[in-house]
Amino acid sequence: MSVLIGSKRTSVYKGTSSEAIRHQYDFLGEFYRLTLGPELVYSYAMWEDGDTLESAQLRKLDHHAEAARATGAERVLDVGCGWGSLMQRLVENHQVGHVVGLTMSPGQAAWIRDKGWPNCEIRVENWFDHEPDASYDAIIAIEAIEHFAGTTMWRSKRIARYRTFFERCHSWLRPGGRVSLQANAWNGSGWLSSLVLPPRVLAAQAEPGAARNRLGLKDIHDGFNNLREGMHASRKVFPQCFLPTRAELTEAGRGLFSVMEVRSDPEDGLATVGAWLERAQANRVRGAELIGANAVSDIIREQRTALKFLRERRYTALRMVFEKV
Known part of the structure; x- marks a missing residue:
């Protein structure tokens, strides 16, 4: 989706469309x-x-609050705030004076407003259009950046879109302010290799000087299956989303932010998706009454695929901390 600004010759991509967001979260x-x-x-x-x-x-x-040095801060921005759990936690447990949460989901915004949490301001707004009333002490973005680059296969375009986000964050933050970011991220070899190569080859790529591994027919077959499952998840569960790599995010923030911390935690992904899948299966009948049996099946299929990909280290739970320079 492109939003035209000024004329048909000028277009600015603002990330996942409102329609796709409503599908995913409402x-x-x-x-x-x-x-x-x-x-x-x-x-x-x-x-x-x-x-x-x-x-x-x-x-x-709590990790993100501490990593962003948000405890005791006057103003904090939560980009992609979901149903507001971090906003509430920052105010009630980390003594933050005022939290602004951004979401493009009307349903999530209504949920937060109904809670009436003090010092929590919710905006149905794309981060691209955000104009803060004052500088922020910290910014937290938990699994939001997957929505920022669309499905472009061109690495340079993805980095340019991520850089626009970092430029915005740089302008919103006070001197020395931090961004704590979490993302589902492909491993270091990039999206295509991460999807199609067998786990032994991915592991060898991470070792300098490792011998090349030849691909057999089963490897090729499995690679096509992975592409099919990835495309299914992209169409049915996460339309218009794309996972970054650590290198892409580092490059996008260069000159604007120093990288203070990097964590790769695939086991956290495995444990979380495993818990979600167990509950999804237990609530399958009720879920079908709410959104239909096919939609529930799509979610369960995506979660099983996520478990497989995490076990095979195709992607990870990436956590990075950036400090404004």
Whole structure:
């Protein structure tokens, strides 16, 4: 989707369309609310031994608050705020004076307004159009950047779109302010290799000087299956989304931000999706009443694919902290 500004010769891509967002979070969200737990957090948690999904999600929220140095801050921006769990946590547990949450989902915004949390301002707004009333002390974006680049296969275009986001963040932040970002991210070899190459080849690519591995017929067959499953998830569950790589995000922020911390946590993804899948299967009948049996089947199929891809280290839960320079 392109939004025309000024004339037909000038177009600016603003990320996932409003229609796709409503499909993902308002329509499918009717089912997700049965499976995500009371915090309604639709992103990968941070797990330790003995955790429940709920405790692991709260640990993740606290991690980002601390990584962004948001505790005690006057103003914090939550980009892609979902159903507001981080906003509430920042105010109630991290003594943040005022939190602004951005979402393009009218349903999520209505949910947050109904909660009436103090010092939480919700805006149905694309980050591209955001004009803050004052500078922010910290910005947190948890699994939002997957919506920013669309489905372009051109790396340079993706980086340019990510850079626009970092430019906006740079202008919104006070000096020395931080962005704490979490994303589903392809491994270092990029999207196509991450999807189609067998796990042994992906592992060898990460080792300098490793011998090349030849591909057999089964490898080629499995690669086509992975492409098919990835395309199904893109069409039915996450339309107009694309996963970045760590290198793309680092390059996009260069000169604007210093990278202060990088974590790759695929096991957190595995544990979270496993918990979601278990709850999705348990709520399948009720979910079919809400959004239809086919839509529920699409979600369960996508979650099974995600588990497979995470186990094979095709993608990861990437967490990065950027500091304004």
